[in-house]
Amino acid sequence: MEKMRTHAAGIDIGSRHVFVGLESGPVRSFETFTGDLVALSKYLLENRVTTVAMEATGVYWYVLHDILSDAGLDVWLVDGRQTKQLPGRKTDVKDCQWIQQLHSYGLLNRCYVSEGLLKELRSYQRLREDHLRSASMHIQHMQKALIEMNIRLPEVLSQIHGASGKALITAILSGERDRYKLLALCHKKIKDKKSEEVLKALEGHYTPHGLFALEQAYKAYLFYQGQILECDRKIDSTLQQINKDKQLPPGTNTGNRKPIRHNKPQVKDLGGHLLKIFGGRDATRLPGFTDYNWLQLYTEIGADLSQWSTEKRFANWLGVSPGQNRSGKKNKSKSKGKPTAGQIFKEMACGLLNSKYIGWGAFARRLRGRKGPAIAIKATARKLAIQYWRLMVKGSDFVEKGIEVYDNMLKEQKQRYLQKLAIEFNVDLVPI
Numbered sequence: 389m390e391k392m393r394t395h396a397a398g399i400d401i402g403s404r405h406v407f408v409g410l411e412s413g414p415v416r417s418f419e420t421f422t423g424d425l426v427a428l429s430k431y432l433l434e435n436r437v438t439t440v441a442m443e444a445t446g447v448y449w450y451v452l453h454d455i456l457s458d459a460g461l462d463v464w465l466v467d468g469r470q471t472k473q474l475p476g477r478k479t480d481v482k483d484c485q486w487i488q489q490l491h492s493y494g495l496l497n498r499c500y501v502s503e504g505l506l507k508e509l510r511s512y513q514r515l516r517e518d519h520l521r522s523a524s525m526h527i528q529h530m531q532k533a534l535i536e537m538n539i540r541l542p543e544v545l546s547q548i549h550g551a552s553g554k555a556l557i558t559a560i561l562s563g564e565r566d567r568y569k570l571l572a573l574c575h576k577k578i579k580d581k582k583s584e585e586v587l588k589a590l591e592g593h594y595t596p597h598g599l600f601a602l603e604q605a606y607k608a609y610l611f612y613q614g615q616i617l618e619c620d621r622k623i624d625s626t627l628q629q630i631n632k633d634k635q636l637p638p639g640t641n642t643g644n645r646k647p648i649r650h651n652k653p654q655v656k657d658l659g660g661h662l663l664k665i666f667g668g669r670d671a672t673r674l675p676g677f678t679d680y681n682w683l684q685l686y687t688e689i690g691a692d693l694s695q696w697s698t699e700k701r702f703a704n705w706l707g708v709s710p711g712q713n714r715s716g717k718k719n720k721s722k723s724k725g726k727p728t729a730g731q732i733f734k735e736m737a738c739g740l741l742n743s744k745y746i747g748w749g750a751f752a753r754r755l756r757g758r759k760g761p762a763i764a765i766k767a768t769a770r771k772l773a774i775q776y777w778r779l780m781v782k783g784s785d786f787v788e789k790g791i792e793v794y795d796n797m798l799k800e801q802k803q804r805y806l807q808k809l810a811i812e813f814n815v816d817l818v819p820i
Contacts, residue, residue: 391492398488399442400480409484429459441491443468465499509626510687516619523612529605539592544585561603620654627661637668646672648680665691675746676736688729699777706730708770737768
């Protein structure tokens with residue numbers, strides 16, 4: 389093979405030491421303190437290195453990537469699965485030499501790395517998702533504490549962390565035990581439709597340890613709600629900085645945004661911010677998209693989707709395209725990893741499975757009946773990803789035509805198949 393890069397280096401990153409391998413010369417190690425990482429960048433420049441490859445190892449690569457990029461080096465962050473060592477003894481010294489060799493021959497693919505304000509926005513968004521997961525854990529703790537005292541609110545209220553649920557829990561922790569007074573705190577619809585059930589559910593067996601567990605979980609839930617609100621403020625501020633000098637294209641429709649049902653961020657005019665970033669192209673016209681999951685996608689992959697040259701490469705990078713790993717008579721599934729952006733598309737596909745009016749929902753349910761839910765979700769996520777790429781790169785509009793059009797299309801396919809069979813067996817089709 390021919391070398392593609394003559395001034396390349398490979399770096400193996402650890403928690404305590406960083407090992408650097410050059411094309412010629414011994415391997416050097418540096419500690420992971422900031423001063424040592426700056427010395428590493430100077431060492432590379434002194435040896436006329438122009439490009440560097442290193443594995444995406446946890447969070448250890450963050451600072452080193454920034455320092456080397458600021459020094460003017462072409463830094464390649466690569467997937468660790470591409471740099472697997474050959475059979476034999478494995479050491480950090482051999483790892484950095486192997487990465488350098490693969491990089492010099494052009495055998496590594498570059499990972500996507502966000503920069504500038506987008507990197508900052510992604511950090512806030514990911515932190516917000518972590519807080520949401522922690523808050524949901526404490527909702528489960530509240531449910532457990534209530535059930536232990538046989539207060540059956542989770543069975544009669546759709547959300548114990550809703551307005552009525554929080555009012556009831558606050559009153560219970562304040563010492564209120566009268567069921568009728570507690571019922572009066574609920575929303576009018578609950579009192580009209582579920583008053584008897586709520587009264588039965590509130591007839592519990594209160595215990596000191598159960599009330600203490602409920603109080604701990606409720607306070608923790610409220611704490612994380614405050615943390616989420618702080619993240620929303622940071623997200624709002626960063627979006628304003630990104631759109632500081634941007635204007636919406638004339639004629640862009642900013643009204644009638646799709647409702648965000650769960651975990652809506654407290655960001656003023658979120659849809660308007662996203663429309664400015666994407667030049668008026670509205671992803672919420674696609675099935676399953678809201679401003680919130682559109683924001684999640686933007687923080688993960690940015691606004692420039694042309695870095696993936698084709699829609700198939702984009703779907704393959706997301707991990708939603710079917711893979712092949714065939715050897716002889718064996719045909720195994722090939723894992724492409726689980727990038728966060730691919731998981732977002734899969735979550736949207738899960739929502740489409742329960743849709744009653746969208747054609748892609750009927751497609752997903754039909755495929756689920758034949759091949760199972762996992763394949764159906766992945767295939768629907770691929771459809772969403774491809775259409776999203778077409779919209780953002782080529783500006784191709786998408787119009788949802790509904791389940792009826794999809795059913796008619798299936799009938800036409802079956803008719804063509806029947807006509808083909810009729811010709812094959814030399815028979816005539818007679819309509820009833």
